[in-house]
Amino acid sequence: VTADASVARELPDFLSDRTPRRTPAPPPAPPASGRRIPGEAGLWVFLLGDLTLFGVFFIAFVVTMSAQPELWATSATALHDWPGMTNTVVLLTASFLVARAVSTRGAPRVRARRGLLLGAAGLGVLFVLVKAGEYAALAAAGITPGTNLFFTYYFVLTGIHLAHVAIGIVVLVVCATRLPSATPSFVEGSASYWHMVDLLWIILFPLLYLVGRLA
Amino acid sequence: MIAQAERPEPSANSFRSDLTLLLVLALTTVLGVLVVEAHVSDSARQIWVSVILGIGFAKAAAIGVWYMRLRRAPLLLLGGFLVWAAAFAAVLVVLASMTAGRS
Numbered sequence: 434v435t436a437d438a439s440v441a442r443e444l445p446d447f448l449s450d451r452t453p454r455r456t457p458a459p460p461p462a463p464p465a466s467g468r469r470i471p472g473e474a475g476l477w478v479f480l481l482g483d484l485t486l487f488g489v490f491f492i493a494f495v496v497t498m499s500a501q502p503e504l505w506a507t508s509a510t511a512l513h514d515w516p517g518m519t520n521t522v523v524l525l526t527a528s529f530l531v532a533r534a535v536s537t538r539g540a541p542r543v544r545a546r547r548g549l550l551l552g553a554a555g556l557g558v559l560f561v562l563v564k565a566g567e568y569a570a571l572a573a574a575g576i577t578p579g580t581n582l583f584f585t586y587y588f589v590l591t592g593i594h595l596a597h598v599a600i601g602i603v604v605l606v607v608c609a610t611r612l613p614s615a616t617p618s619f620v621e622g623s624a625s626y627w628h629m630v631d632l633l634w635i636i637l638f639p640l641l642y643l644v645g646r647l648a
Numbered sequence: 649m650i651a652q653a654e655r656p657e658p659s660a661n662s663f664r665s666d667l668t669l670l671l672v673l674a675l676t677t678v679l680g681v682l683v684v685e686a687h688v689s690d691s692a693r694q695i696w697v698s699v700i701l702g703i704g705f706a707k708a709a710a711i712g713v714w715y716m717r718l719r720r721a722p723l724l725l726l727g728g729f730l731v732w733a734a735a736f737a738a739v740l741v742v743l744a745s746m747t748a749g750r751s
Contacts, residue, residue, distance in 0.1 A: 470725060471717045477725060481732065488736040495740055499747035514681045521677045529670040532715045536662045621717070628716045632708045638677070639704040643684045644744055647693040647700075 472622030480629050483597075487633050490593075491640060494586050501582065502648040508583035509645030511576060516567040517642045520560050521634060524598075527556035528631040531605070531624045543613045550609035553627065557602040564595055587641055594633055601630045669714050673707050680704075694745040701744055705737035 470477060498505045534549035571577075571584075578588040608615055608623040680700055687696045709730060713719045718726045 468720055468722045470721055481728060484732055488732065491736065491740055492743065495743040495747070499743060502747050514685075518677060518681055522674050525670055525673050525677075528711060528715050529666055532666050533663065535717070536666070625716050628711055631715075632711045635673075635707045635711065636704045639680060639700045640740075643680060643700050644697055646684060646688055647697050648744075648747055 472618055472625050476622045476625065480625060484629065484633070487593075487636075490590055491636065494590070494640060495644075497582060497586065498645060498648050504581055505583050505645040505648040508581060508587075509642065509648070511571070511574070512587070512642050513567075513570075514642060516563050517638050520563050521638050523556050523560050523563070524631040524634050527553040527560075528628050530556070531627050535621060535624045547609045547612050550605050550612075554602045554605040554609070557598055557605065557627075560598055561595065561602075564591065583645065590637060590641065594630070594637060597630045597633070601627045665714070669710060673710065676703055676707060697747075698741045698745045701741050702737060705733050705740075709733040 530549045530553040534546045534553070537546050537549065568588075576584055578585050604623045604626055608620055611619070680703060683696060684700065687693065712729050712733070713726070718729055
């Protein structure tokens with residue numbers, strides 16, 4: 434038995450019946466600079482790409498405005514400030530809740546984090562409802578994407594943004610339901626996506642509702 | 649040893665700063681609307697367009713730096729984001745202020 438054991442010890446793992454030793458991988462060393470990417474690095478390629486795409490849309494909107502300032506000035510007055518302003522405050526509050534969910538750490542706080550993420554998702558649903566009400570009011574006034582170029586831009590830009598909000602709501606709900614097993618990277622990535630949705634609306638609101646009126 | 653980036657901020661401090669940012673952003677949104685309503689037929693509309701768009705991009709940058717936690721991101725990512733905000737803000741402010749007041 435002793436000789437067998439000695440032979441087995443000298444054989445490589447795949448020839449012996451020993452279970453290969455599995456040592457847990459050491460945690461990645463923190464960067465020397467103390468700085469790190471929130472969420473996955475690849476997500477930021479998408480986020481910055483999406484921001485740039487919207488930036489190009491914003492430039493196209495303003496270039497077209499410079500060609501038809503009268504149309505922009507009269508069309509923008511048909512939009513009411515209150516739904517846009519309400520939605521801005523709603524998204525900002527949702528971003529605040531998401532930021533708190535990322536900052537709140539530790540296993541005993543899972544319920545609090547889940548509540549914050551679901552609260553933000555609920556505010557996202559409120560945004561969609563306010564936007565739907567705004568679309569319905571414009572449709573009742575006979576205003577559609579085909580009314581003129583200003584409203585084509587308005588419906589396309591807010592529609593694409595609304596799709597982003599809808600995706601963000603799903604991401605937040607998935608993130609909340611996966612706690613506490615969701616990795617910090619997944620939670621931060623979801624939060625970054627939601628903040629991007631908020632950030633885009635922060636520029637869309639003055640561009641569509643306010644700047645056109647001053648054209 | 650815990651790296652500085654992974655060291656959580658004191659909870660009360662980060663709550664206060666997150667809440668302050670929310671209040672400032674919400675307040676500037678309301679003020680922006682009030683300013684536009686007061687100056688819609690003003691001769692200085694070009695200036696107000698620049699102010700409104702400039703504040704909009706400053707708010708977007710604040711969301712990125714603070715809520716997205718980019719202030720603790722690698723300088724390349726933080727710089728890329730700030731360049732995005734500054735470049736598009738500059739182009740839009742110039743284009744929009746050239747148009748404002750022409751109608």
